[in-house]
Amino acid sequence: MLKWIVRIGLALCAIALVGMVSTYVFIDRELNRMYGAFVKVAEPDLPPPGPDAYALVDVNVLSPEGDAFVPGQAVVVDAGLIRSVMPADSVPAGLETVDGQGRYLIPGLTDSHIHLWQSENDLLVYVANGVTQVRDMNTVPVNLRWRAEIEDGRIGPDIFAVAPQFATFGPMEGAFVGWTQRKTIVRTDDQVHDAVKDFAAKGYDALKSSSYLDKAGYEAMSEATRAQGIKLVGHLPIAVGLNDLWASNQSEVAHVEEFVKALDREFGGYGPDEAEAFLEYVRERSDEVAGRMIEHGISVTSTMELVDSFQRQKLDLHTELDAAELAYENPGIAEGTVITSRGMGWMPEVNIYRWPDQWDDDRKARSRIYWQAYAEAQHILFDTFREAGVPIMAGTDANVPVRVPGFSLHEEFLALQEAGMSPAQILASATSVPSDYMGTNAGRIQAGREADLVLLRDNPLEDIAATQEIDMVVLDGRRLDRAALDGLLESVKAANDESRKVPLEQF
Ligand SMILES: [Zn+2]
Known part of the structure; x- marks a missing residue:
């Protein structure tokens, strides 16, 4: 028995x-x-790489200061580096020349806030849009492999790798969040110190605090990153305030929006009825915040278009999806999953920004007031930062709904122009400013720097929209002309189409 x-x-x-x-x-x-791990990998037909050494002649070159184009120049490239910049008529004889046809040469562009996740096709979409450097804000192990392959000549942007963001959760929830959202879960100071050391040893470039890191964890991260000499970037955790930021080792805040949230916490949490009072509070506080940013050498990444799009995604998601270049978006991300829709999922059934179906008109009207004030607060802070000279890096949060890799950087440029930045400032926010922040050897057209370049048809200092008319991208010296760039995009579209379950015709 x-x-x-x-x-x-x-x-x-x-x-x-x-x-x-x-x-x-x-x-x-x-x-x-x-x-996106199972998305078919695009197989573009690439022209063979040309000779290592050549001169791109008859181009207007953006000056290292980024405020003017110098006409009639030649840029001599050799072994992936810019060897010299000189008047076009003094190019040494015998060097292969490429005719720049009087067009406008700018440094390759940087998106300072993206999420690569697991579809390799994103790499090609960035390059096709002139993005030669990305700061990946939640780098998973496979991305480190891609980074190494790109350094060896694979087509893709250089990757500044920020380790999976640190968050504090209890054991059960922590295991689930860490697994499903690819976060680093920490509960004790020792765990923070060990994780920071471990990521630094693995070759990550920076560490990221998330909104869900507790105060002790944030302080331990600050201490550990200082000890390791590695950058601390990211969100300002909900559990801390601006005074904790000023006292920390954090040198970059990943969204202007983070300051909206921090000031909202100081204010005590506004609702639709307090929207005006909250905005008044933001206006009163913003000068001091900007001053402290400069005093402590803290940069901010823009992601203006993302936050401006929250309201539009709530009000009319269909139009937003319609306007996005969905064909080039990782189909896994766009389609999302019911298991964890947090931060993922673009389609109406899984979009995190949409209003719940059961909301009545009154609830929606109040939500609209709330989000309008939220976006306005972001603009007040942005204006103050810009006028005060806080270093601003252009970033999109690509792969968060509905920001398509590469394309979204050009949309961000338009949003920045709309928000009052000059074209020269916008170009700097995506070239020299992030290059200086990340310590890369790119970001300016100067002898000795990496030959990551974009040739434009029109002058972007007159209208930033000119960055969308790309004639050629130079990636570590390798030239990709317009036909090659179109080939990259076509191959990604075809591979993504084979991998999607939800047809795009409805958008
Ligand atoms: Zn992000």
Whole structure:
């Protein structure tokens, strides 16, 4: 009798174990699908790389100060570097020349806030849009492999790798959040110190605090990153205030929006009825905040268009999806998953910004007032930062709905222009400013720097929209003309189309 009870008990345990393992395998597969691991990899037909040494002649070159174009120039490229910049008529004889046709040469562009996740096709979409450097704000292991391959000549932007963001959660929730959202879960100071050391040893370039890091964790991160000499970037955790930021090792805040949230916490949390009072509070506080940013050498990344789009995604998601270059978006991300829609999922059923269906008109009207004030607060802070001279880096949060890699940087430029930045300031925010921040050897057209360049048809200092008319991208010296860039885009579209479950015709 006892023998049978034991046997039945063991059988039930085995069934439960098999159930747990298969649930784990199923969910893990679903997560990888959502992050894009199974998206067909695009196979573009690339022209053979030309000779290592050549001169790009008859171009207007953006000056290192970024405020003017010098006409009639030649840029001599050799082995992936800019060797010299000189008048076009003094190019040494015998060097292969490429005719720049009097067009406008700017440094390759940087998007300072993106999420690569797991579809390799994003790399090509960035390059096709003139983005030769990205700061990946949640780098997962496969991205480190891509970074190494790109350094070896694979087509893709250089990657500044920020480790999976640090967050504090209890054991059960922490295990789930860490797994599904690819975050670094920490609960003790020792765990923070160990994780920081570990990521630094693995070659990550910076570490990121998330909104969900507790105060002790934030202070430990600040101490540990200081000790390791590695940058601390990212969100300002909900558990801390601006005074904690000023006292920390954090040198970059990943969104202007973070300051809206911090000031809202100081204010005590505004609702639609307090929207005007909150904006008044933001106006009163913004000068002091900007002053402290400069005093402590803290940069901010813009992501203006993302926050401006919250309201539009709530009000009319269909139009927003319609306007986005969805064909080039990682289909896994766009389609999302029901397992974790946090931050992922663009389509109406999974979009995190949409209004819940059960909301009535009154609730929606109040929500609209709230989000309008939220966007306005962002603009007040942005204006103050810009006028005070806080270093601003252009960033999009690409792969967050509905920011398509590469394309979204040009949309961000238009938003920055609309918000009062001059074209020269916008170009700097995507070239010299992020290059100086990340310590890369790019970002300016100067001898000795990496030959990451973009040739434009029109003058972007007159209208920043000119950055969308790309004639050629030079990636570590390798030239990709317009036909090659179109080839990259076509190959990505075809591969993504084969991988999507939700057809795009409806948008
Ligand atoms: Zn982000």
